[in-house]
Amino acid sequence: MITSLAEAIKANVKDGDTVALEGFTHLIPFAAGHEIIRQGRRDLTLVRMTPDVLYDQLIGMGVARKLIFSWGGNPGVGSLHRFRDAVEHDWPQPLELEEHSHAGMANRYVAGASGLPFAVLRGYSGTDLPAHTKNVARIACPFTGEMLTAVAALQPDVTIIHAQRADRQGNVQLWGITGVQREAVLAAERAVVTVEEIVDRLEPLPGAVVLPAWVLSAVVEVPGGAHPSYAHGYSTRDNAFYQAWDSISRDRSQFLSWMQDQVLGVADSQLEGSSA
Amino acid sequence: MSSLSWTPNEIMTIAAARQLADADVCFVGIGLPSTAANVARRTHAPNLVLIYESGTIGAKPRTLPLSIGDGELATTADAVVSVPEIFNYWLQAGRVDVGFLGAAEIDRGGDINTTVIGPYDHPQVRLPGAGGAPEIAASCGRVIVVIRQSARTFVDRVAFRTSLGERVSTVITDLGELRPNPAGELLLTRVHPGVDVATVRAATGWGLTVSDALDETAPPTTEELEVLRKLELTQGQVV
Numbered sequence: 001m002i003t004s005l006a007e008a009i010k011a012n013v014k015d016g017d018t019v020a021l022e023g024f025t026h027l028i029p030f031a032a033g034h035e036i037i038r039q040g041r042r043d044l045t046l047v048r049m050t051p052d053v054l055y056d057q058l059i060g061m062g063v064a065r066k067l068i069f070s071w072g073g074n075p076g077v078g079s080l081h082r083f084r085d086a087v088e089h090d091w092p093q094p095l096e097l098e099e100h101s102h103a104g105m106a107n108r109y110v111a112g113a114s115g116l117p118f119a120v121l122r123g124y125s126g127t128d129l130p131a132h133t134k135n136v137a138r139i140a141c142p143f144t145g146e147m148l149t150a151v152a153a154l155q156p157d158v159t160i161i162h163a164q165r166a167d168r169q170g171n172v173q174l175w176g177i178t179g180v181q182r183e184a185v186l187a188a189e190r191a192v193v194t195v196e197e198i199v200d201r202l203e204p205l206p207g208a209v210v211l212p213a214w215v216l217s218a219v220v221e222v223p224g225g226a227h228p229s230y231a232h233g234y235s236t237r238d239n240a241f242y243q244a245w246d247s248i249s250r251d252r253s254q255f256l257s258w259m260q261d262q263v264l265g266v267a268d269s270q271l272e273g274s275s276a
Numbered sequence: 277m278s279s280l281s282w283t284p285n286e287i288m289t290i291a292a293a294r295q296l297a298d299a300d301v302c303f304v305g306i307g308l309p310s311t312a313a314n315v316a317r318r319t320h321a322p323n324l325v326l327i328y329e330s331g332t333i334g335a336k337p338r339t340l341p342l343s344i345g346d347g348e349l350a351t352t353a354d355a356v357v358s359v360p361e362i363f364n365y366w367l368q369a370g371r372v373d374v375g376f377l378g379a380a381e382i383d384r385g386g387d388i389n390t391t392v393i394g395p396y397d398h399p400q401v402r403l404p405g406a407g408g409a410p411e412i413a414a415s416c417g418r419v420i421v422v423i424r425q426s427a428r429t430f431v432d433r434v435a436f437r438t439s440l441g442e443r444v445s446t447v448i449t450d451l452g453e454l455r456p457n458p459a460g461e462l463l464l465t466r467v468h469p470g471v472d473v474a475t476v477r478a479a480t481g482w483g484l485t486v487s488d489a490l491d492e493t494a495p496p497t498t499e500e501l502e503v504l505r506k507l508e509l510t511q512g513q514v515v
Contacts (some may be wrong), residue, residue, distance in 0.1 A: 242343075
């Protein structure tokens with residue numbers, strides 16, 4: 001249950017898997033994503049409502065074959081240059097897209113977590129989005145006849161999230177902006193959680209989400225594992241890095257050299273918490 | 277300074293802020309809409325309720341957030357809920373008065389494109405995509421769009437319809453303000469001080485109709501400009 005980052009990724013992320021690394025600006029599992037890159041996984045279908053800098057890195061390093069998403073940008077800064085280069089110029093390889101609205105993605109996870117084949121919402125009406133995916137359909141309410149939208153359940157092979165803490169049994173607690181993480185974990189076949197710290201006892205906190213150990217596959221202590229995103233109560237969002245990423249990622253060779261220095265060249269044994 | 281001066285972006289943001297009323301519940305997009313909503317809350321609309329799609333309800337940020345999920349939003353919110361909850365229970369259920377959106381392209385019917393420029397499968401420019409916009413545009417009581425105006429952004433027909441224009445009540449640009457006529461076509465209803473109609477026409481990709489009641493935006497007040505400039509200096513900072 002409680003293991004090293006390298007072991008957790010090796011055991012739970014296989015080539016060709018559908019992988020969701022979730023986090024809504026807050027608690028983005030950067031360290032785990034970097035380990036996927038170091039282990040050279042290929043042909044992944046990446047899933048995330050808001051692919052941001054971490055997904056730019058994964059896509060630019062050729063990890064992904066397909067992206068299922070609803071908004072791909074660097075919040076408050078601008079474009080994701082590696083994502084755009086993949087879509088516009090097939091670099092480093094073609095990237096198949098399946099895109100939705102946030103409400104659609106959130107409900108697809110809810111259906112997945114609920115063990116249902118689809119979810120129902122008022123959404124997508126009149127937009128060009130349904131024409132490009134088979135996972136959105138019109139459906140009549142059986143009680144009123146109102147026409148609504150159905151979205152197919154999303155059930156990743158593995159969901160990876162970052163949280164504030166876990167206890168020694170592997171029960172996990174997260175708070176602040178908790179996004180769609182609970183649903184993404186419960187929708188997935190397997191789930192890996194990195195945490196800021198492992199503690200003897202989880203102190204109850206108002207509004208916190210608790211994920212019992214028995215719905216998780218692996219828990220890893222990785223302090224700072226969300227950086228440049230943040231962990232409420234432990235760190236603040238490194239907004240300067242998000243702004244710097246715009247120029248780092250604009251040029252292919254500069255991007256590759258940054259990844260070599262900051263990700264590939266860092267052995268797992270140098271990472272904090274890897275021996276936990 | 278004896279006479280105030282301002283940039284086109286500043287008057288756009290201030291004109292957008294004025295569209296929000298004190299008791300409004302507003303679903304805020306990041307970027308220009310967020311800046312404008314925070315100006316409104318600091319000037320004429322102190323009771324404005326700001327909802328960000330990260331699940332923060334009633335956020336009262338002391339600095340201007342860079343993302344929709346900055347910790348400052350969660351720390352100052354009345355409630356923080358999950359993303360499925362914000363979209364299903366709050367937005368879809370009709371609890372939000374105003375949706376406040378940005379766009380890459382808007383057309384004469386108010387439809388918005390934030391997905392691609394060019395063909396979908398081989399786009400010239402891949403944009404970020406829909407995010408919360410399709411349901412914000414369809415579920416809020418009214419929708420305000422803030423966008424810089426040019427023949428490139430104001431098109432006859434959007435290349436990709438990401439969000440519907442049916443509920444768009446006002447479009448605020450760096451040149452003026454547009455509102456839909458009963459048939460849903462956007463008309464020029466206001467120009468900012470110093471902007472002439474010919475300039476607006478040249479920055480519009482369709483044959484723009486000018487309202488009979490064309491008005492001029494009141495110049496920014498000293499207070500509005502001070503609040504905006506002070507706020508922009510705080511963007512992304514941690515309190």
